[in-house]
Amino acid sequence: MDLLDLLLHEHAEIRTWALAPRPWPVQQFEEFNWFVVQCHATQLEDEVLFPLLRSRMAGRDEFLRSLSRIAADHRLLATLAGNTIKYGREGADVYPRRIDDYFKLLQFHNDSEEEMIFTAWNELPAADREDASARAADSARRCASSGPYLRYSGLAERTLGYLGQ
Numbered sequence: 001m002d003l004l005d006l007l008l009h010e011h012a013e014i015r016t017w018a019l020a021p022r023p024w025p026v027q028q029f030e031e032f033n034w035f036v037v038q039c040h041a042t043q044l045e046d047e048v049l050f051p052l053l054r055s056r057m058a059g060r061d062e063f064l065r066s067l068s069r070i071a072a073d074h075r076l077l078a079t080l081a082g083n084t085i086k087y088g089r090e091g092a093d094v095y096p097r098r099i100d101d102y103f104k105l106l107q108f109h110n111d112s113e114e115e116m117i118f119t120a121w122n123e124l125p126a127a128d129r130e131d132a133s134a135r136a137a138d139s140a141r142r143c144a145s146s147g148p149y150l151r152y153s154g155l156a157e158r159t160l161g162y163l164g165q
Helices: 003-018 026-056 061-090 095-123 126-146 149-153 157-162
Strands: none
Touching: 003 026, 003 095, 003 126, 003 149, 026 061, 026 095, 026 126, 026 149, 061 095, 126 149, 126 157
16 A cells, blocks of 8 residues: 555545544544544655655646645644634534534545645656655554554554555
8 A cells, every 4th residue: 555545545534534423522533633633634745745746746836836735724724623622622512513614624625635636646756656655654653553543544453564565
């Protein structure tokens, strides 16, 4: 499973979690957001995929603008989640609506990535894809050892051995 396969798998799992009955207990939302922001967005996309795409797609201004907007969405999602968690801890009436807003933004964001960003994966040299996939596999294993990554990613522990191959 290479990096793109992993990201697409995680997007599919996120779509499934978005269908789960809500509102969620605050702790569950915090755990899910940790998976989305820390593991998926930060460690796989912001630290592995996006820098590679920026370096290899230099000169493709429209693509790079889209990539910058997508990267900025990660910060927006983190801010929205932080506020949502605060509302949940306070027992605020707005908590369920903020979770819905979070999932709407997250799904729009993921759809945009799949349409505008992930399509460039196959344009990358094979060696770059292999290196990025190996780095992403290491990141996923670290996430699996430090939090509820397996629960929200839908991966089995034994599957981690296939990552990066």
